Amino acid sequence: MSAVFDRIADIIAENSDVPREKITPDSHVIDDLGIDSLDFLDIVFAIDKAFGIKVPVEQWTQEVNAGNAPAEQYFVMKNLAQRIEELVAARQAQGG
Amino acid sequence: MRLEYFQMIDRVRACGGGAITAEARVPEASPVFEGHFPGHPLMPGVLLVEAMAQASGYLILAAQGFARMPFLAGVREAKLRRFVAPGMVLTVEARLVHEGSGYAVTAASIVGPDGGRICDAELTLRTLPFPAPELAAAMRARAQEIGLPATAAGGVA
Structure with a gap:
């Protein structure tokens, strides 16, 4: 699995039980x-x-609650890692 | 401060650039001091945390143009370093550490009249749409009373 997945999994373990x-x-x-x-x-x-x-957790939650996106798209670990990679790529594309 | 009404902030001295400095005068007398403690009145630590949370809340309200209501959701690394007695004038400070999606994190502290640090903590506040128009109006009215600017430019300090 990706380095992003590992990092997120570490963060979850550190911030929860x-x-x-x-x-x-x-x-x-x-x-x-x-x-x-x-x-x-x-x-x-x-x-x-x-x-x-x-x-953008609020946006994700609104999409899921409105039935415009399945919860798995954002809240299953491999997909969450993918979304984070996209956000990082978007930030880098903006020179941020 | 009006402890019984949870009005912890008396006056905003400065707000902008992702930070707020406010004044809070501990009352000379309050029913709170009758229980905390008999013969040895002390400002309860949880109310000092509340004062830091309210300063953080006003900072977020101003930074976001009163668009959403901040609610205290987390207190990290709170340290209560010194006793606070009735009548003491406190300086309450908060700095925006991070503005996330639906939440904000501040680093807050309270300083005594001699400049000595009384307490500090990192606070997480969830920001939600105002649940009632009365609350939005009350927050705006109270903000005006204490001299908070309607908007405060500048994000994370």
């Missing part, structure tokens, strides 16, 4: 790992800091 070995590419952050909204806030802050990005 989830053991690192339980976090796989197919883990759903909320349904499988049981991360609650407050822990998720800490995790997003740590991801924002680690990658120098602003994870």
